[in-house]
Amino acid sequence: MRLRLVPAQTSFDFFKRWRLWLGISGLMMVVAFGSFALRGLNYGIDFRGGTTIRTESTTAVDIGTYRDAITPLGLGDVVISEVFDPGFRADQHVAMIRIQAQDDQEAISAAMTQTVEDALAAVVPDIKFVSVESVGPKVSGELVQTAVLAVVLAIGAVLIYIWMRFEWQFALGAVVALIHDVLLTIGIFSELQIKFDLAIIAALLTIVGYSLNDTVVVFDRVRENLRKYKQKPLKEVMNLSINETLSRTLMTSLTTLLALIALFVLGGDVIRGFVFAMIWGVIVGTYSSVFVASAILLFLGVKRDWSKPDPKNSGNQFANVDA
Amino acid sequence: MLHFDTWKRVLIWLLCAAGLILAMPNAFYTRVEQSNDARAVIETGMTTPELEAQAGQWPAFLPSSLVNLGLDLRGGAHLLAEVRVADVYENRMQAMWPEIRDVLRPERASIGTIRLQPSAPDALRIRISQPENMARALEVVRGLARPVQTLSGAGSTDIVVSGDGAEIVVALSDAEKLASDDRTVKQALEIIRRRIDEVGTREPTIQRQGTERILIQVPGIGSAAELKAIIGTTAQLTFNPVVGRGSDPDASAGVGNKILPSMDQEGVYYTIEAAPVVTGEDLVDAQPSFDQNGRPAVSFRFDTTGARKFGDYTRDNIGAPFAIVLDDEVISAPVIQSHIPGGSGIITGNFTVEESTNLAVLLRAGALPAGLEFLEERTIGPELGADSIEAGKVATGIAFAGVLIFMGLSYGLFGLFANIALILNIAMIFGLLSLIGATLTLPGIAGIVLTVGMAVDANVLIFERIREELKTARGPARAIELGYEKALSAILDANITTFITAVILFAIGSGPVRGFAITLGLGLITSVFTAIYVTRLLIVVWFERRRPKTIEV
Numbered sequence: 001m002r003l004r005l006v007p008a009q010t011s012f013d014f015f016k017r018w019r020l021w022l023g024i025s026g027l028m029m030v031v032a033f034g035s036f037a038l039r040g041l042n043y044g045i046d047f048r049g050g051t052t053i054r055t056e057s058t059t060a061v062d063i064g065t066y067r068d069a070i071t072p073l074g075l076g077d078v079v080i081s082e083v084f085d086p087g088f089r090a091d092q093h094v095a096m097i098r099i100q101a102q103d104d105q106e107a108i109s110a111a112m113t114q115t116v117e118d119a120l121a122a123v124v125p126d127i128k129f130v131s132v133e134s135v136g137p138k139v140s141g142e143l144v145q146t147a148v149l150a151v152v153l154a155i156g157a158v159l160i161y162i163w164m165r166f167e168w169q170f171a172l173g174a175v176v177a178l179i180h181d182v183l184l185t186i187g188i189f190s191e192l193q194i195k196f197d198l199a200i201i202a203a204l205l206t207i208v209g210y211s212l213n214d215t216v217v218v219f220d221r222v223r224e225n226l227r228k229y230k231q232k233p234l235k236e237v238m239n240l241s242i243n244e245t246l247s248r249t250l251m252t253s254l255t256t257l258l259a260l261i262a263l264f265v266l267g268g269d270v271i272r273g274f275v276f277a278m279i280w281g282v283i284v285g286t287y288s289s290v291f292v293a294s295a296i297l298l299f300l301g302v303k304r305d306w307s308k309p310d311p312k313n314s315g316n317q318f319a320n321v322d323a
Numbered sequence: 324m325l326h327f328d329t330w331k332r333v334l335i336w337l338l339c340a341a342g343l344i345l346a347m348p349n350a351f352y353t354r355v356e357q358s359n360d361a362r363a364v365i366e367t368g369m370t371t372p373e374l375e376a377q378a379g380q381w382p383a384f385l386p387s388s389l390v391n392l393g394l395d396l397r398g399g400a401h402l403l404a405e406v407r408v409a410d411v412y413e414n415r416m417q418a419m420w421p422e423i424r425d426v427l428r429p430e431r432a433s434i435g436t437i438r439l440q441p442s443a444p445d446a447l448r449i450r451i452s453q454p455e456n457m458a459r460a461l462e463v464v465r466g467l468a469r470p471v472q473t474l475s476g477a478g479s480t481d482i483v484v485s486g487d488g489a490e491i492v493v494a495l496s497d498a499e500k501l502a503s504d505d506r507t508v509k510q511a512l513e514i515i516r517r518r519i520d521e522v523g524t525r526e527p528t529i530q531r532q533g534t535e536r537i538l539i540q541v542p543g544i545g546s547a548a549e550l551k552a553i554i555g556t557t558a559q560l561t562f563n564p565v566v567g568r569g570s571d572p573d574a575s576a577g578v579g580n581k582i583l584p585s586m587d588q589e590g591v592y593y594t595i596e597a598a599p600v601v602t603g604e605d606l607v608d609a610q611p612s613f614d615q616n617g618r619p620a621v622s623f624r625f626d627t628t629g630a631r632k633f634g635d636y637t638r639d640n641i642g643a644p645f646a647i648v649l650d651d652e653v654i655s656a657p658v659i660q661s662h663i664p665g666g667s668g669i670i671t672g673n674f675t676v677e678e679s680t681n682l683a684v685l686l687r688a689g690a691l692p693a694g695l696e697f698l699e700e701r702t703i704g705p706e707l708g709a710d711s712i713e714a715g716k717v718a719t720g721i722a723f724a725g726v727l728i729f730m731g732l733s734y735g736l737f738g739l740f741a742n743i744a745l746i747l748n749i750a751m752i753f754g755l756l757s758l759i760g761a762t763l764t765l766p767g768i769a770g771i772v773l774t775v776g777m778a779v780d781a782n783v784l785i786f787e788r789i790r791e792e793l794k795t796a797r798g799p800a801r802a803i804e805l806g807y808e809k810a811l812s813a814i815l816d817a818n819i820t821t822f823i824t825a826v827i828l829f830a831i832g833s834g835p836v837r838g839f840a841i842t843l844g845l846g847l848i849t850s851v852f853t854a855i856y857v858t859r860l861l862i863v864v865w866f867e868r869r870r871p872k873t874i875e876v
Binding site: 002008056087113114128130132134136138139146149150153154161162198199201202209210214216217220224244247252254256262263265266267268270271275278 | 698719768823828
C-alpha cells in the first residue's frame with residue numbers, strides 16, 4: 001500500500017476567501033516589519049563588528065564568574081551566554097562571549113582578545129578557546145551593504161526571469177510572495193532575537209529560491225491549464241491547478257522538512273540558526289505560493305488571449321522554448 | 324515511444340560512473356590525505372620506507388582529489404588584511420628628494436638656494452630663493468618624470484610638478500598612484516605567500532579581494548595571532564646615514580631627517596636621514612649566523628646595484644656612523660671602519676637564535692611594501708571543526724535515510740529508482756566538488772542536506788505527472804513519456820530560478836556563504852541531470868524488460 005499524503009483527487013477551494021488570506025498575509029508582513037523596526041535584529045559580529053569567543057570547559061559554565069572576570073577590563077557591552085546542544089558530551093560546557101566593537105579603533109585588536117582570554121583562564125583553569133572571531137567596523141558595514149544587495153539582486157533577477165517565461169502578473173505575484181517570505185523571516189528573527197549573521201543571508205536567499213521553486217511549479221500548471229480550459233473562469237483554473245499540484249507540493253515540502261529537521265536536531269548548535277531560518281522559510285514559502293502569489297495573480301487577472309493554438313504567435317516568445 | 328539512443332545510455336552511465344569514482348577518495352578521507360601528503364614529500368626528492376608505505380595506502384591509478392575542508396570544519400585561521408597603499412607614496416617621495424636635489428644643484432646660479440620644506444607625506448615641497456626663475460626650476464624637475472603605462476594608454480607621467488609661490492610642489496600623479504597601488508598589493512600578496520610557504524602549512528588560501536585587500540586562510544594553524552606573527556611584520560630593512568644620537572624622541576629632527584628609537588637600548592634615539600642608502604630590496608640573501616663573539620646574527624648579501632651603492636657609501640664615509648633600521652627601529656648603528664666593497668655584511672644586535680632565524684626568513688622573503696591593517700580575523704579550533712563534521716555526518720545520514728524511506732513508501736518501485744538517482748546525485752556532488760577543488764564548509768553541508776530534500780522534487784514532479792497521465796489511460800508507456808514531457812518545463816523553470824539565486828550568492832558572498840552557494844548550485848545541476856536522465860533510463864530499462872500492462876506509481 002502506498003503512502004499518500006493527499007487523496008488522488010482533491011477539490012479544495014483555495015480561493016473561497018482569498019481576499020481574507022491576502023489580508024492576513026499583508027497584516028503579517030506589517031507585524032513582521034513592525035517587529036523589525038521596533039525591536040531590531042540581534043545582529044552578529046558580521047554586521048556590527050566586534051569579537052565573539054567560544055569557550056569550552058569541563059566544568060559547568062557560571063556566567064557570573066565569567067562576567068566578573070571580564071567586567072574589570074572595561075570593554076563596554078559584553079554578552080555572555082551558555083550554549084546547549086544535545087550533541088555535547090557530558091563534560092562539555094560551552095559558552096559564547098560577544099564583545100562590542102571597540103570605539104577607538106578601525107581594525108581589531110589582538111591584544112584585547114588576549115587580555116580577555118587571560119582573564120578567563122585565570123578563573124576557569126581548563127578553559128579552551130575553540131573559536132575566536134573578530135570583525136572590524138569597516139568590514140561589517142560593507143557586509144551589510146553586500147547582504148542587502150544580494151537579496152535585492154536575487155529578487156530582481158527572478159522578477160525578470162519569470163516575466164520572460166510567463167507574464168508580468170505572474171512575476172509580480174511571485175515577487176510579492178518572495179518579499180512576504182523574506183519579511184516574515186526577518187520578523188521572526190527580530191521577534192525571537194535569534195542571532196542574525198552572514199549565514200542567515202544565505203538562508204534568506206535559499207528561502208527565496210525554495211519559495212520560488214514552489215510558486216513556479218504552481219504557475220506552470222496554471223499556464224498549462226489556461227491553455228487547456230479557455231472558457232473556465234480564472235478562479236476555477238487556479239483552484240484546479242493548485243489541487244493538481246497539491247500532492248507534489250506537500251511531498252517536496254515534507255522531504256525537504258524531513259532533511260532540515262534532521263539537521264536542526266543533530267547538526268550542532270553552530271548552524272542551528274541557519275537551519276531554523278530555512279525550516280521557517282520552507283513553511284512560509286509553501287504557504288505563500290498558494291495564498292500570496294496565486295492570490296495576487298487572481299487579483300491582477302491574466303490576459304487570456306495569449307494561449308493561441310499556434311505557440312509561435314503566443315504573447316510571449318519565451319513561453320514555449322522547452323515544450 | 325520510450326526510446327533512448329545507445330550512445331545516450333552509455334554516456335549517462337559513464338557520467339554516473341565518473342561521479343562515483345571521483346567521489347570515492349572522500350570516503351577514505353584520512354587515508355587518501357596521508358597518501359597525497361606522502362607523495363608530495365617524495366616528489367621533492369626525500370623518501371623513506373615510511374613515506375613509501377603511506378603513499379602506497381591509496382593506489383596511484385585511482386583519482387586522489389579530495390574535497391577541501393573549510394576552516395570551519397578543519398580549524399585554522401582566517402585574516403582579512405588591508406594593505407596601506409599610501410605608505411608607499413611617502414617612501415617614493417622621500418627617495419625622490421636626493422634625485423631632485425641633484426638636478427637642481429647645477430641651476431643654483433639662476434634659482435638660488437634650494438631647501439626642502441615640511442609637507443604632506445605624499446608630496447615634496449622645495450623652496451627656492453629666487454622664485455622669478457621658477458619656470459626654469461619646474462622644467463628641470465619635470466625632466467625627472469617618467470611615463471606611466473595606463474590602461475587607457477593616455478600619456479601620463481608618474482609625478483606632477485607645480486609651482487606654489489616660491490615653492491616647487493612635487494607629488495605622485497593619480498595614474499601613478501593607481502599603478503603603484505596595484506603593484507603594492509600584488510607585491511604584498513606575493514610576499515605573504517612566500518612567508519606562509521616558508522612555514523610550510525597545507526593548502527593556504529591567499530587571495531586578493533577588491534583593490535586593496537588580501538584574504539588569507541590557513542588551515543591547521545593554531546590561531547590568527549600566530550598567522551599574523553608570520554605575515555604581520557613588514558620587515559622593512561634600510562641602511563641610513565646617521566645624523567645624531569640623543570635621548571629626546573620629540574627633538575627637532577630637521578627637514579628630511581627622522582628620529583627613530585633604538586631597538587635594544589632603552590631611551591636612545593637616533594636622528595637619521597630619511598632617504599636610505601640601500602634597502603632590503605637590494606638583498607639577494609640573508610642567513611642566520613653568528614658574529615665573531617659567537618652571538619646570533621644575520622649575514623646578508625646585496626645584489627650588484629646594492630653592493631655598488633653600499634661600497635661607494637662606505638668608501639666616502641669612513642668614520643661616520645651608519646644605522647641599520649628594521650621597521651622603524653634602529654637595530655644597530657656601527658661606525659664604518661673601512662670600505663666594504665664585496666656587498667655582504669652582518670647584522671648584529673641583541674638577538675636570540677630564534678629571532679635571528681626569523682629575521683633571516685623575513686629578509687629573504689622580502690619586505691612587505693606597505694603596512695597591513697587587519698579588518699577581520701577568525702580562529703577556529705580543530706575540536707570545533709571535528710565536532711561540526713561529526714554532527715554534519717550524522718544529520719546528513721539521518722536526513723538521507725528519512726528521505727529514502729519516505730520516497731520508497733510513497734512511490735514503491737519508482738521511489739526505488741528515485742532513491743538510486745538520489746544516491747548517485749550525492750556521489751556526483753562530491754565528485755564535482757573534488758574535481759574543481761572546491762571547499763566544503765558547514766553551510767555547504769547544509770546545502771547538501773537541502774539538496775537531498777529538494778533533489779527528489781524533480782522526481783516527485785515527474786511521478787505525480789505520470790500518475791495523472793495514467794488516469795487518462797493511454798497505456799503505461801505513453802503515460803511515462805507524457806509525464807516526463809509535461810513535467811519538464813516546471814522542472815526547468817523551478818531549478819533555473821533557484822540556480823539564479825545560487826549564482827548571485829556565489830558572486831557576492833564570501834567564505835562560508837560561497838561554499839553554500841557552490842554546493843547548492845552543483846546540487847541543482849546534478850539533481851536535474853539525475854531526475855531527467857538517470858531515473859528515466861532506469862525506468863526505461865525496467866519497462867523494456869518487463870513490458871507491464873499496467874503500472875502503479
